[in-house]
Amino acid sequence: MTVASSGVKIRRRVGTGAFYSTSTVLAVLFISPLVWSLFTSVHGARATGGRPGFGVDNYVRLIHYGVGLWRYTENSIVVTAVAVVGTLLVSVLGGYAFARYRFPGKNLVFIGALAILMIPHPTILVPLYTMLGWVGMQNSLVSVGLVLVMFQLPFGLFMMRNAFESLPKELEEAALLDGCTNFGALRRILLRAVTPAMVTVGMFAFLAAWNEFLTPLIFLTQGSSFTLPVALVSLRSGEMGAVDLGALQAGIVVTAVPCLLIFILLQRHYVRGFTAGAVRG
Amino acid sequence: MATTAVVPVARRARREAFATRRRRREALVGLLYALPAILVIVILFIVPLILAFWMSLNDWPLIGTPSFNAPANYAAVGQNKLFLGSILFTVKYTVVVTVIFVVAGLALALLVQNTRPGVGLFRTAFLLPAAVGLASSSLLFYALYNNDFGPLADILRALGLAHGPVDFLGTPNGAFVSTVVMVSWRFAGFNMIILLTGLQAIPLEVYEAARTDGAGWWKTLWHVTLPLLKPTLLLILILGVTGSLLAFEPFYVLTQGGPSNSTVTMVIAMFREAFTLFNLGHAAAIAMVLLAVLVAINAAQLYFFRDKESK
Numbered sequence: 001m002t003v004a005s006s007g008v009k010i011r012r013r014v015g016t017g018a019f020y021s022t023s024t025v026l027a028v029l030f031i032s033p034l035v036w037s038l039f040t041s042v043h044g045a046r047a048t049g050g051r052p053g054f055g056v057d058n059y060v061r062l063i064h065y066g067v068g069l070w071r072y073t074e075n076s077i078v079v080t081a082v083a084v085v086g087t088l089l090v091s092v093l094g095g096y097a098f099a100r101y102r103f104p105g106k107n108l109v110f111i112g113a114l115a116i117l118m119i120p121h122p123t124i125l126v127p128l129y130t131m132l133g134w135v136g137m138q139n140s141l142v143s144v145g146l147v148l149v150m151f152q153l154p155f156g157l158f159m160m161r162n163a164f165e166s167l168p169k170e171l172e173e174a175a176l177l178d179g180c181t182n183f184g185a186l187r188r189i190l191l192r193a194v195t196p197a198m199v200t201v202g203m204f205a206f207l208a209a210w211n212e213f214l215t216p217l218i219f220l221t222q223g224s225s226f227t228l229p230v231a232l233v234s235l236r237s238g239e240m241g242a243v244d245l246g247a248l249q250a251g252i253v254v255t256a257v258p259c260l261l262i263f264i265l266l267q268r269h270y271v272r273g274f275t276a277g278a279v280r281g
Numbered sequence: 282m283a284t285t286a287v288v289p290v291a292r293r294a295r296r297e298a299f300a301t302r303r304r305r306r307e308a309l310v311g312l313l314y315a316l317p318a319i320l321v322i323v324i325l326f327i328v329p330l331i332l333a334f335w336m337s338l339n340d341w342p343l344i345g346t347p348s349f350n351a352p353a354n355y356a357a358v359g360q361n362k363l364f365l366g367s368i369l370f371t372v373k374y375t376v377v378v379t380v381i382f383v384v385a386g387l388a389l390a391l392l393v394q395n396t397r398p399g400v401g402l403f404r405t406a407f408l409l410p411a412a413v414g415l416a417s418s419s420l421l422f423y424a425l426y427n428n429d430f431g432p433l434a435d436i437l438r439a440l441g442l443a444h445g446p447v448d449f450l451g452t453p454n455g456a457f458v459s460t461v462v463m464v465s466w467r468f469a470g471f472n473m474i475i476l477l478t479g480l481q482a483i484p485l486e487v488y489e490a491a492r493t494d495g496a497g498w499w500k501t502l503w504h505v506t507l508p509l510l511k512p513t514l515l516l517i518l519i520l521g522v523t524g525s526l527l528a529f530e531p532f533y534v535l536t537q538g539g540p541s542n543s544t545v546t547m548v549i550a551m552f553r554e555a556f557t558l559f560n561l562g563h564a565a566a567i568a569m570v571l572l573a574v575l576v577a578i579n580a581a582q583l584y585f586f587r588d589k590e591s592k
Contacts, residue, residue, distance in 0.1 A: 122551055122568060126565055
């Protein structure tokens with residue numbers, strides 16, 4: 001008996017040791033490229049101007065690259081803001097309609113939204129580029145943001161519909177009895193209850209828009225309206241002479257840090273929103 | 282008698298009229314809430330989709346007036362050597378990457394599925410690359426693969442796995458493997474987290490029942506976990522296959538389709554047709570072919586999985 005139980009204990013301890021050593025090795029493999037990028041952005045001859053230690057020369061060169069780092073960041077912020085605000089607006093209102101109302105064409109609209117998932121992005125980007133030309137909106141950051149709203153719509157609509165459906169109907173009926181208007185009930189009561197799902201939808205829209213490459217590459221024809229990823233890739237193409245890998249590392253850090261921060265800070269929220277949606281779906 | 286009969290009828294009629302009005306009002310309010318979504322779907326999705334089809338039937342230069350020429354664009358797709366060559370490469374890439382996604386995602390998910398001290402940190406570490414954009418990831422690995430700048434060549438030499446300079450992107454096979462490594466790094470954690478939600482939806486009693494039946498770890502995985510995980514695995518398959526058939530960024534940024542066009546994917550071929558050769562009609566025809574292939578493959582995956590489930 002004691003022999004058997006100590007055998008189990010030993011096996012469990014070996015298992016635990018194997019878990020921690022395997023996981024640590026893997027974690028190092030996954031994290032090290034990011035750490036290396038941060039390290040090389042401030043270390044080495046190009047970062048310090050030849051002096052030993054650390055320096056910010058890579059970042060200084062990056063700031064002055066092309067039309068300036070701030071301009072590219074500003075462009076990325078415009079695209080991302082349009083995409084996040086638009087996605088949340090459209091999916092919250094639409095998700096509420098799908099969870100609570102019956103209206104003609106409801107199924108058709110939902111199938112239409114799901115069909116967006118099945119369509120290759122480039123299939124839709126070529127005609128959209130032509131259409132934007134008709135209304136003079138080529139090279140427009142807002143139109144890039146709006147197209148990204150469309151790409152995020154299936155996920156957003158699906159998540160918000162599930163979130164609203166999981167709420168008891170009594171919640172809004174009580175609000176209506178208290179004299180709230182229909183829209184007031186949505187605004188004051190229900191939005192609080194679906195915040196985890198909204199955080200999830202908003203975060204995914206942020207990551208997708210901030211990192212999107214193909215849409216701005218096709219739509220934006222002038223260098224001064226490039227977003228960060230497009231500007232970085234043109235830096236890598238070495239349009240300004242030889243490829244400046246140091247400044248490129250600085251650019252990767254500048255682009256990745258907001259995403260990593262949001263990802264880690266919101267982890268608690270989106271994991272909850274994600275699992276709730278997954279279980280119901 | 283007559284009056285007693287009339288009153289309920291009139292009341293019912295009034296009630297019905299009220300109910301109809303209410304229903305109509307409800308439909309109107311619902312439609313109003315759904316209107317922004319409907320507008321986005323119609324203007325930014327349905328209309329461009331129809332236009333894509335129309336463009337594929339026309340000679341459509343980037344500047345100038347289009348003219349009807351069907352089915353010349355589709356015939357040209359069949360003779361586009363770059364595109365035809367890209368099909369085989371894209372399929373090979375899709376098979377390799379999807380297998381890695383499923384195996385690596387499952388292995389990571391099984392590794393971190395139990396609650397232990399510090400397991401959250403490991404999950405975050407594996408998932409972190411997913412927060413970095415695909416273009417940025419490609420640029421990061423472009424620098425890593427650079428022999429003068431990146432450490433990878435030195436590490437391989439130190440481990441005795443390579444001698445002299447290592448050509449990560451200069452040979453067709455090297456470029457392929459290097460891209461697959463980057464994409465796996467970027468997406469393994471993402472697949473892990475989806476599979477993790479699937480694993481956690483499996484009730485513990487199922488595992489206990491398997492254990493009392495004397496099933497070992499491997500048997501439990503094969504006969505209990507995997508069958509119950511089927512819907513989640515299907516999701517990973519569809520996302521992986523769709524994403525890799527449409528791969529663009531890794532090859533546009535990391536390999537630029539080279540060396541000598543050996544890593545041109547279908548979307549890269551389409552992009553070049555549209556924005557290097559400015560032949561939008563031809564690009565639209567490729568796009569429609571891509572769409573048909575994708576719909577067929579996804580339908581086949583859904584059918585394949587549903588069929589097995591009903592058996």
